Amino acid sequence: MRKFVFFGGKGGVGKTTMSSAYAVKCARAGVKTLLVSTDPAHSTRDVFDQEFTDTPAPVEGEPNLDAMEIDPETEVREHLMETKRAMSDQVSPAMVNEIDRQIEMAHQTPGAHESALFDRFIDVMRDSDEYDRVVFDTSPTGGTLRLLSLPEYLDGWIQRLLHKRKQSVKLFERAAIGNNEPRRMMEGDPIIARLEKRRDDFKFAKETLQDDAAFFLVVNPDELSIRETKRAVDKLEEYGLDVRGLAVNRLTPEPDPDEEGRGATFLRDRVKTEQERLRELREDLSPPLVAAIETRVAEVKGDFLGEVADEIEVDVELTPEKV
Ligand SMILES: Nc1ncnc2c1ncn2[C@@H]1O[C@H](COP(=O)(O)OP(=O)(O)OP(=O)(O)O)[C@@H](O)[C@H]1O
Ligand SMILES: [Mg+2]
DSSP, X not given: OOSEEEEEOSTTSSHHHXXXXXXXXXXXXXXXXXXXEOOTTOHHHHHHTSOOOSSOEEOTTOTTEEEEEOOHHHHHHHHHHHHHHHHHTTSOXXXXXXXXXXXXXXXXXXXXXXXXXXXXXHHHHHTOTTOSEEEESSXXXXXXXXXXXXXXXHHHHHHHHHHHHHHHHHHHHHHSTTOOHHHHHHHTOHHHHHHHHHHHHHHHHHHHHHHSEEEEEEEOSSHHHHHHHHHHHHHHHHTTOOEEEEEEEEEOOOOOTTOOSHHHHHHHHHHHHHHHHXXXXXXXXXXXXXXXXXXXXXXXXTHHHHHHHHHOOOOOOOOOOOO
């Protein structure tokens, strides 16, 4: 398996459950693992009965496992502060207020959330040398994936900007013979440096996600979830990402053959419907089924987590596939 593993899927299907179970599976096999959660509901705390923060910390009772929780709200706020700080260094004081307002507005848009989170993902991926595996309890969706085409876009933009600046520097030099101040300013231009950093970050993200990451989609055996999953597979593949498998969660357990009564009949009928959905999944989607997890009587934590971990057929060995 590749170093970075993502479990995506729509709300509530079991991403946190599956990624926690897979992280436990990796750790118990001796692979040094980091579990990264972006759940605003902090469900990783519930799974392990332990508080986590933005900094990786050991999971009690799992010697090879660390976990961290990224809070999307905090990320957006910090992103906002950072952008304001960077801009106020670069524009005249008179402009600062206007620009602040513009930046704040930009951060109200839905994409801001994804963008701030994605920046944090990039940091985590860059700083993950001490881990052999990093498991994310989410996967990039449409908006974030579009950011992957940013490097090319930024490249063109930076080139054009540099060209324009060079031209104006030339003109200035002609007018003020011997003054090479503008040239020096251009060489250390903070705006261009920032754009270049951004371009490099996204280039790194794109290469890492394409060459060193595997994606799994968690799906429930119902029509809505399956439809969403189809769309998600297409989107991920469109960006050259490797969708390794589908993890089916919340299957209805079958009653024993001698069980009678309404409850048993309901369960049998439900199982039949779900078998039909599973068939659809196998026929209509190319990634293979890597797990078929039944609904447990209670939330998946404690012993249940170990059980689910055993049922996920995703290998844990490290295969450095980066070429
Ligand atoms: N197979 C299962 N049996 C019983 N409970 C389950 C099962 N899978 C998940 N759950 C429970 O359902 C709830 C939602 O699961 P989980 O938090 O893993 O979903 P999620 O996809 O991460 O949700 P969100 O989109 O809100 O982050 C949790 O309380 C979890 O313990
Ligand atoms: Mg979750």
